[in-house]
Amino acid sequence: MKLLKSFVKYPEYDIIKSILEENGIEVQLKQTGNIGVAFFGDSTNCDIYVPEEYYQKSLEIIEQYKEGGFNNG
Numbered sequence: 001m002k003l004l005k006s007f008v009k010y011p012e013y014d015i016i017k018s019i020l021e022e023n024g025i026e027v028q029l030k031q032t033g034n035i036g037v038a039f040f041g042d043s044t045n046c047d048i049y050v051p052e053e054y055y056q057k058s059l060e061i062i063e064q065y066k067e068g069g070f071n072n073g
Contacts, residue, residue: 001049013046
């Protein structure tokens, strides 16, 4: 598994995870600890890992999503 992206907020991770899984890419989450819980609410560092052979495809899917042009496939 290869590190794809790190997030500070869990909801963003959950969206990306769902999109990648809809495209047949296995996703693993690793939480790296809490930061500023008293000040920022539920902020946990989340790292997304994908199989190395799907790394480039995963980057392209995330970029499509960010540009608003996402479609499955």
